[in-house]
Amino acid sequence: xxxxxxxxxxxxxxxxxxxxSVVRAxxxxxxxxxxxxxxxxxxxxxxxxxxxxxxxAACMHGLRGADGVGLIERRLxxxxxxxxxxxxxxxxxxxxxxxxxxxxxxGEWPGTVxxxxxxxxxxxxxxxxxxxxxxxxxxxxxxxxxxxxxxxGVRRWELGNPTGVxxxxxxxxxxxxxxxxxxxxxxxxxxxxxxxxxxxGPLWATQFxxxxxxxAGRRLLENWIATL
Amino acid sequence: MSVAxxxxxxxxxxAGRVVKGVNFVDLVDAGDPVEMARVYDxxxxxxxxxxxxxxxxxxxxxxxxxVSTTAEEVFIPLTVGGGVRTVDDVDxxxxxxADKVGINTAAIARPEVIAEIAHRFGNQVLVLSVDARRAPAxxxxxxxxxxxxxxxxxxxxxxxxxxxxxRRADELGxxxxxxxxxxxxxxxxxxxxxxxxxxxxxxxxxxxxxGGAGRxxxxxxxxxxxxxxxxxxxxxxxxxxxxxxxxxTLRAAGHRVR
Numbered sequence: 460x461x462x463x464x465x466x467x468x469x470x471x472x473x474x475x476x477x478x479x480s481v482v483r484a485x486x487x488x489x490x491x492x493x494x495x496x497x498x499x500x501x502x503x504x505x506x507x508x509x510x511x512x513x514x515x516a517a518c519m520h521g522l523r524g525a526d527g528v529g530l531i532e533r534r535l536x537x538x539x540x541x542x543x544x545x546x547x548x549x550x551x552x553x554x555x556x557x558x559x560x561x562x563x564x565x566g567e568w569p570g571t572v573x574x575x576x577x578x579x580x581x582x583x584x585x586x587x588x589x590x591x592x593x594x595x596x597x598x599x600x601x602x603x604x605x606x607x608x609x610x611x612g613v614r615r616w617e618l619g620n621p622t623g624v625x626x627x628x629x630x631x632x633x634x635x636x637x638x639x640x641x642x643x644x645x646x647x648x649x650x651x652x653x654x655x656x657x658x659x660g661p662l663w664a665t666q667f668x669x670x671x672x673x674x675a676g677r678r679l680l681e682n683w684i685a686t687l
Numbered sequence: 688m689s690v691a692x693x694x695x696x697x698x699x700x701x702a703g704r705v706v707k708g709v710n711f712v713d714l715v716d717a718g719d720p721v722e723m724a725r726v727y728d729x730x731x732x733x734x735x736x737x738x739x740x741x742x743x744x745x746x747x748x749x750x751x752x753x754v755s756t757t758a759e760e761v762f763i764p765l766t767v768g769g770g771v772r773t774v775d776d777v778d779x780x781x782x783x784x785a786d787k788v789g790i791n792t793a794a795i796a797r798p799e800v801i802a803e804i805a806h807r808f809g810n811q812v813l814v815l816s817v818d819a820r821r822a823p824a825x826x827x828x829x830x831x832x833x834x835x836x837x838x839x840x841x842x843x844x845x846x847x848x849x850x851x852x853x854r855r856a857d858e859l860g861x862x863x864x865x866x867x868x869x870x871x872x873x874x875x876x877x878x879x880x881x882x883x884x885x886x887x888x889x890x891x892x893x894x895x896x897x898g899g900a901g902r903x904x905x906x907x908x909x910x911x912x913x914x915x916x917x918x919x920x921x922x923x924x925x926x927x928x929x930x931x932x933x934x935x936t937l938r939a940a941g942h943r944v945r
Binding site (some may be wrong): 477479480484487512513514578579580581582583584585586604606607608609610614647648649670671672673676677 | 689690691692693722728731734755756758759764781782783784785786808809811812845861862863891892893915945
């Protein structure tokens with residue numbers, strides 16, 4: 460396929476550490492990729508990928524410095540796809556609590572990123588997930604393993620009553636619009652239920668690393684690129 | 688659902704070349720780390736570990752090149768250890784494409800470097816590599832746990848208790864422990880299960896068992912003793928066992944594998 464036929468993915472460059480693998484994995488899955496913080500590219504690209512490693516607070520600090528919060532907001536209003544990976548997913552939630560310090564997130568979804576409650580932490584390695592039946596993200600790879608490495612996560616989904624619920628949802632949760640029903644995919648580690656992925660209109664996110672998840676990760680990125 | 692037991696081949700890399708025999712058919716170049724990484728990825732390895740045994744600092748540049756080329760070609764996690772001393776070393780390896788970095792001697796010499804690295808990059812990138820061996824429980828050179836830390840490839844005692852060292856490193860901020868038994872290393876007589884149990888009891892981070900793997904029946908007991916991952920080098924390189932065989936054996940013993 461010619462360069463012009465492939466969608467353009469902007470990988471947001473905001474100092475979140477190594478992004479080489481993400482860039483290569485997205486290329487391998489069939490998109491053109493630019494690693495950039497240039498607004499003319501990040502706003503117009505067919506897809507925006509928000510990577511993230513390390514601490515929630517440090518990522519939010521970097522994101523704010525690169526106008527990332529506003530960028531994500533402007534893209535979503537225009538119905539333009541955004542994919543957050545690992546801490547790039549976590550910062551989409553309301554807040555993160557690390558070492559007792561509370562940091563405000565982007566607030567696209569209510570919820571708290573908090574320390575996992577399992578015998579072995581970090582949750583490190585390959586795990587299966589429980590996607591809802593109508594998931595586009597996991598189409599054809601429902602039974603596969605994906606590579607996780609994290610000590611914090613979202614252990615309680617607080618927005619509406621999504622399909623595929625495994626983890627706890629509060630009884631008084633507000634009902635979400637049926638037009639943009641969030642699809643929440645859970646995983647389990649050492650008895651703890653954690654959000655593994657979310658598909659919600661143009662906003663997708665994964666706690667695991669598709670770029671490190673071999674062929675399964677490649678299929679997932681292909682599924683995303685196919686929506687661009 | 689629960690996280691799968693990881694099976695990890697370890698490659699010794701010297702000045703950009705894989706050393707120790709690698710006995711696979713259809714290899715264009717068994718000494719090329721990228722080619723080997725690809726082969727192990729295809730064979731079902733859950734992760735790869737490169738141990739950089741390059742002696743001269745001048746050849747370190749080739750290590751960064753090898754890591755970056757591998758990270759661009761192979762889409763499973765990559766850990767790199769050997770010769771890592773400073774926060775800057777970790778930074779360079781992560782930028783080159785390593786997912787995790789192993790630290791050993793430098794942390795023994797100056798434990799604070801663990802906290803410095805964890806603070807900068809998060810503890811999930813940092814693997815404490817411990818070369819440990821049995822020590823007398825009483826008398827000269829005794830250690831309370833019966834295990835001591837060694838340096839120089841197991842030839843010298845570091846004079847510290849291995850279990851206590853892991854407990855301290857956990858507090859300082861490592862994200863994983865690679866526990867290598869210097870007594871078992873190279874024997875193919877099985878992992879040191881007592882050592883795995885002793886270390887498991889003092890840390891919450893994932894534990895990788897290393898040293899002694901020789902037969903299929905060695906792997907499940909290591910997991911049952913508390914290992915989250917099993918690492919081996921020679922049995923895979925010489926084609927004695929395949930990764931798939933190890934996984935089948937683990938699966939048959941009731942453990943989750945990918």
